[in-house]
Each structure stands twice: as structure tokens, then as C-alpha cells.
Amino acid sequence: MERRRPPQTEEGWYVLHDFRSIDWDAWRDAPARRRERAIDEGIEFLSAAERVDDAEEGDSAVFSVLGHKADLLILHLRPTLSDIDALERSFEHTALAEFTERADSYLSVTEVSGYMSQEYFEEDGEVEDQGMKRYIETRIKPSIPDTDFMSFYPMDKRRGEEDNWYDLPFDERAEHLSSHGEIGKQYAGRVTQIISGSIGLDDFEWGVTLFGDDPTDVKDLLYEMRFDPSTSRYAEFGQFLSARRFPPENLGAFLAGEPVPQEGEAEHGHGHGSGHPHSDGESGGHHGHGDADSSGHPHGDSDGDGGHGHDHGSGGPHDEDDDVRDELEEIGVYAGQPHGEDVHAVVLYSEADTDELFEEVEGLRKNFDHYDTHVKTAVYEPHDGDGEAGVVSLWETERAADTAAGFLADLPDVVRQAGDDDADSWGTMGMFYTVKPEHRSDFVGTFDDVGAILEDMDGHRKTDLLANREDENDMFIASRWDAREDAMQFFRSDEFSETVEWGRDVLADRPRHVFLA
Numbered sequence: 001m002e003r004r005r006p007p008q009t010e011e012g013w014y015v016l017h018d019f020r021s022i023d024w025d026a027w028r029d030a031p032a033r034r035r036e037r038a039i040d041e042g043i044e045f046l047s048a049a050e051r052v053d054d055a056e057e058g059d060s061a062v063f064s065v066l067g068h069k070a071d072l073l074i075l076h077l078r079p080t081l082s083d084i085d086a087l088e089r090s091f092e093h094t095a096l097a098e099f100t101e102r103a104d105s106y107l108s109v110t111e112v113s114g115y116m117s118q119e120y121f122e123e124d125g126e127v128e129d130q131g132m133k134r135y136i137e138t139r140i141k142p143s144i145p146d147t148d149f150m151s152f153y154p155m156d157k158r159r160g161e162e163d164n165w166y167d168l169p170f171d172e173r174a175e176h177l178s179s180h181g182e183i184g185k186q187y188a189g190r191v192t193q194i195i196s197g198s199i200g201l202d203d204f205e206w207g208v209t210l211f212g213d214d215p216t217d218v219k220d221l222l223y224e225m226r227f228d229p230s231t232s233r234y235a236e237f238g239q240f241l242s243a244r245r246f247p248p249e250n251l252g253a254f255l256a257g258e259p260v261p262q263e264g265e266a267e268h269g270h271g272h273g274s275g276h277p278h279s280d281g282e283s284g285g286h287h288g289h290g291d292a293d294s295s296g297h298p299h300g301d302s303d304g305d306g307g308h309g310h311d312h313g314s315g316g317p318h319d320e321d322d323d324v325r326d327e328l329e330e331i332g333v334y335a336g337q338p339h340g341e342d343v344h345a346v347v348l349y350s351e352a353d354t355d356e357l358f359e360e361v362e363g364l365r366k367n368f369d370h371y372d373t374h375v376k377t378a379v380y381e382p383h384d385g386d387g388e389a390g391v392v393s394l395w396e397t398e399r400a401a402d403t404a405a406g407f408l409a410d411l412p413d414v415v416r417q418a419g420d421d422d423a424d425s426w427g428t429m430g431m432f433y434t435v436k437p438e439h440r441s442d443f444v445g446t447f448d449d450v451g452a453i454l455e456d457m458d459g460h461r462k463t464d465l466l467a468n469r470e471d472e473n474d475m476f477i478a479s480r481w482d483a484r485e486d487a488m489q490f491f492r493s494d495e496f497s498e499t500v501e502w503g504r505d506v507l508a509d510r511p512r513h514v515f516l517a
Contacts, residue, residue, distance in 0.1 A: 005170055012110040012140025013058060013077045015196045015207065016084045017152055018091075019070035019104040019241065027099050027255065034095070039252045042096030046248035049076065054090075055083045061144045063243035064254055070103035072254075073152075073243045075144060075209075077110075077194075096251075104241075106154060108196035108207040110140045138406050145192045145211035146399055148245060151218050154204035154238035165234040176230040183224055188407050189367030190217045204238055213370075215242070343375050344401035345418075347478075349388040352413035354381055357389055358469060360411050368393070373400040380466035380476060383444055388415060390466045392476065418478070425461065425480055433475045439506035440473055446499065447477070453495050454479070459486025473508070 027035065049060035055078050063073040074091070078084050084107070091097055157165035165173065184191075191212045199205050210218050225231045246253075246260035254260045350357055358379045368374045375394035382389070393408060395401040405417065435443045447465045454460045459482035468474035481487040490496055 004166060004168070007113040007170065009111045009113045009197065010140065011197070012112075013079055013142070014081050014084050015106075015108045015110065015194065015209075016076045016078075016088070017104075017106040017207065017209070018074040018076070018088065019065065019102065020072040020074065020100040021103040022071040022255070023099050023101065030099070035255070038095040038099060039255065041094040042251045043248050045091055045094050045096070046074070046251065049074070049087060050248060054087060055079060057141065058083065059142075059144045060087075061245055062248055062251075063150055063245050064260055065241060065243045067242065069239070069241050072100065073150075073241070077142065077144065106152070106198070106207050107201045108198035109201065110142060110194070111197045112136050112139050138409075142194050143402070144194070145403065146245070147192070147211040148213050149211070149215045149218065150243045150245060151210045151215075151240060152208065152243075153240040154198065154202070154207050156205045156236045158234045158236050163233045176234070180225070180228050180230045183228060184221070185363070187217060187221050187367070188364050189404075190214065190370060191221050192403070192406075343394045343396060344398045345395075346391075346393040346401050346405045346408055347418035348391045348408055348411065348414050349416050349418075350391060350411055350413050351388055351415055352411070354379060354389050354469060356412060357391065361391055361408075364407055368404060371400065373397050374404075377404070378468045378470060378474070381469050383447075383465045383467050383475070387464060390476070390478070425482060433477065433503075434508040435473045435475065436506055436508050437473055443475070443503075443506055446502065450495065450499055454490065457486070457490055459483055460490070 030038075046060070046062050048054065050062075052058045052060065058076070058078040060074070060076045063075065065071055065073050076084060076087050078087070159166060168176075191210055193211065194209045196207050197205065198207050210221075212218050244260070250260040250262055253262055361377060361379050365377045368377055373396040375396060377391070377393040380390040380392060391408060391411060393401065393404045395404060408414075409417070433443070444465070451463055451465075454463050461480040461482065463477060463479040465475060465477050479487065
């Protein structure tokens with residue numbers, strides 16, 4: 001008897017969808033003092049959960065459920081079932097819980113599987129591709145996307161007499177999922193997902209949670225997926241529940257029947273999100289369930305002036321950025337303003353052919369442009385034609401940049417992301433060197449001269465000049481040093497001061513300070 005080989009899996013965080021119905025009659029009849037206490041304790045619980053005060057890692061969010069199936073959804077992600085269990089019981093001790101009944105719940109766990117990366121499960125195997133490493137990490141430890149709309153449903157793979165997913169050979173299943181992922185790629189930046197396995201934990205095999213700002217994007221995606229064989233032949237679904245996210249502090253407005261989120265507050269989902277390439281263990285019943293290697297999309301199935309960004313091995317805290325900025329200001333070097341014009345950057349380096357890379361980036365950029373927090377995304381080529389290309393994505397908020405990082409990590413032949421380097425080095429990045437066209441050759445020549453000086457400086461490792469392939473006058477300079485003090489020695493040097501002064505005449509505008517997300 002032939003036995004099909006199941007893909008290996010590795011599990012991450014546990015996921016609880018806790019759906020609650022409000023006893024509206026009891027709420028209306030309750031004294032004002034009791035209602036106020038319920039609101040206060042509810043806000044306290046939900047805010048603490050979002051801050052993850054109860055655990056070292058995880059995420060939580062609260063949603064207003066649309067329709068009759070429930071009123072509230074409290075969504076938790078935590079490293080252990082003990083964490084989840086404690087959160088459930090802790091809520092029951094709040095005055096808010098007295099007005100709720102559990103309408104439904106779903107328990108699952110995030111996972112990766114051999115459909116995505118065989119090498120990940122090989123003995124002593126190590127995933128070399130940096131994009132894939134980030135992809136795997138964000139799948140088993142996802143963040144809840146900060147978008148307005150959410151849709152949840154459970155699903156199974158069909159085990160019928162005629163169509164049985166589990167009777168298919170591994171390669172055929174993987175091919176189905178890869179093809180499925182190509183469809184999801186079209187929705188990058190508009191729909192993100194958290195997919196988690198629930199075999200042995202709940203009634204179905206996977207839980208699917210989709211996030212987006214426009215509900216019709218989710219609808220269109222699911223509709224298109226219905227025509228894919230991995231769904232039409234092999235997927236079965238439970239009930240769907242839709243909801244809108246709101247901040248915990250809006251709980252009183254929610255219970256009062258007022259609009260949430262409150263007008264004037266920061267909108268959810270302007271490029272925010274998990275940013276993570278979440279996908280399911282084997283489900284494939286919706287957008288982008290395909291092998292991440294072949295789909296190239298995060299919806300995979302597991303079945304001058306010194307405007308510098310600083311990356312300190314692991315990305316570096318912003319207070320150290322501020323220290324560097326203050327020191328640069330003291331020596332007369334503009335390093336960006338603390339508010340207003342700072343941007344957050346995702347910078348990745350790829351060995352792929354730049355034409356292929358640009359085509360992939362252009363597709364993502366069209367989706368990024370739907371969000372008003374998106375500043376720009378571009379491919380930069382080394383000015384001497386030798387070396388790795390850079391992909392730079394700039395956003396107004398850190399969370400939006402983190403979201404974009406999840407999608408960009410799937411670009412072909414990514415070798416590293418700025419901020420993921422070894423902790424024994426320190427990086428600087430000058431951004432938005434927009435050169436006056438008539439001075440471009442002068443700028444490049446001066447870079448070569450300064451580069452020769454840098455080669456002789458203690459602690460200097462490398463410095464590269466890259467130019468936007470769509471605008472040769474838009475450049476950035478990235479340097480790597482042994483330590484922060486080595487870079488600061490250069491910034492304090494006469495050579496750097498002279499370069500800064502010279503740059504005022506050749507640059508079209510001031511460089512911008514960048515935080516590496």
C-alpha cells in the first residue's frame with residue numbers, strides 16, 4: 001500500500017479568535033456606573049493585550065463584527081497555549097465580560113511546511129536566501145495588520161471519493177499551490193493574511209484571516225480564487241465572519257452605537273499591516289497559497305548634506321539615531337528633523353538581473369501606491385555597473401515600512417536587508433541625494449575621490465553609490481563601518497565638511513533623514 005508523504009511542519013504562535021455577543025438588553029438596563037466600570041475595565045484589558053503586557057511576544061487586536069453572528073472579536077497571538085488560556089480567563093474577570101456571551105471561537109497555530117522550503121527541514125539545513133528567512137520568520141511570528149477590514153473563515157482540504165487532496169503526490173500538490181500563489185501575487189499590498197493550522201485543535205484544518213482596507217479587494221481575491229483548481233476541486237469552507245478594527249480606547253463609542261474608529265484618529269491600514277508574508281500550512285483555499293519560492297509572493301502555502309539613516313547591525317533603536325543626529329547637528333551637518341519630514345525605509349540588496357528585479361518591483365509599487373503613507377519605491381543600480389542592486393521603499397510610518405518589508409523580501413535573489421547585517425558593524429545611508437542634472441558627473445567624480453579617502457580610513461569596510469534606474473539624478477550612498485565611532489570620525493573630518501559644503505551647490509534639494517525599518 002502506497003502512503004503519501006506529508007510535508008514537515010514547524011509551528012510558531014498560537015492564535016485565538018474569540019467572538020463575543022453583547023447582551024444589549026442588559027447593557028441598556030444597567031446603571032450608568034456599572035456601564036462605566038465595564039468600559040474602563042474593558043479598555044484596560046484590551047489595551048494591555050495590544051501592548052502584550054502578559055507575554056514576551058505576540059499581538060492582539062479588537063474588532064467590531066458585522067452581521068448577526070457576533071458583536072466583538074478579540075484576536076490574540078501568543079507563543080504558548082498557557083498565554084492564550086490566561087488571556088481568556090483574565091477577560092472573564094472584567095466587568096465587560098458580564099455583558100458578553102461567547103458566540104464562537106477558533107484555536108489554531110501558525111506554521112511553515114515543506115511546501116515552502118524543503119531545505120528548511122533538512123538535517124543541519126540552513127536557508128541561505130535572506131528573503132526566505134524573513135518570510136519564514138514572519139509566517140510563524142506574524143503581526144496583526146493595522147487595516148480597517150478583516151474577514152475570517154476556517155477551511156479544509158477535500159477528502160472525497162473523486163477528489164482527495166491527500167491522495168495527490170507531493171509534487172502535484174506543490175504545483176497546485178504554486179499556481180495558486182501566482183493569483184495572490186496580484187493583490188500584494190492590498191490584502192494580507194494570517195493562516196494557521198488547526199488539525200487537532202479545532203473543527204477544521206486551517207483558519208484563514210484576511211486583512212485589507214477595501215473589503216472589495218478581499219471579495220475580488222476570494223472570487224478569483226474560486227476558479228483555481230486548488231480551491232474549486234479541493235477546498236471546503238466553514239462560515240465567514242467579517243469585522244472592522246477599532247482602537248481599544250473607542251470601546252465606549254462602540255457600545256454607544258457611535259462610529260468607530262472615531263473620526264480624526266489615525267486611520268488603520270494606510271500601508272500598515274503584518275507586512276508579513278503569511279500563509280497556511282497546506283490549505284490553499286484562497287489567495288496566494290503557493291510555494292513561496294515559485295510564486296515570489298507573500299501569500300504562500302506552507303502545506304550631500306549628510307542626511308543619513310543608521311542601521312546598527314539589527315536596525316538600531318531610534319534613540320541612538322537621535323544621538324547621532326544631535327552630534328551631526330553640532331558639527332554643522334544637517335541630519336533631518338525629528339518630526340515631519342523623516343521617512344522610514346526598507347532597503348534590500350539583490351543579485352538578480354535588474355530588468356527582472358524592476359519588473360517585480362513595479363508590480364508591487366502599483367499596489368503600494370494605494371496607500372497614502374507610501375512615499376516611493378525604486379530600484380537602484382550601482383553607478384559602476386558592478387555589484388548588487390538596491391531596492392528602496394520609503395514610507396511615512398514605521399509600521400507601513402515593516403508591512404512592505406514582508407512583500408519585498410520575496411523579490412528574486414535577495415541577499416540581505418539593511419538592518420539584518422551582523423551586529424559587529426555599523427551602517428550609514430545618505431538618502432535623497434537629488435543632483436542637479438548639470439552636476440551629475442561632478443557628483444560621481446567627487447564620490448570616487450571621497451571613496452579613495454575612505455579606503456584608507458580605519459574601520460571603513462565599504463561604500464557604494466547607487467542610482468535610481470528611472471532617474472539617474474536620484475542617488476543614495478551606503479557605507480559599512482566596524483563601529484559607530486569609525487563613521488563619526490569621518491563625519492568630523494575636514495574632507496567630509498568640504499564635501500558637504502560643495503554639495504550645497506550641486507544638489508537640487510536637501511537630503512532627507514531615513515530610519516531603516
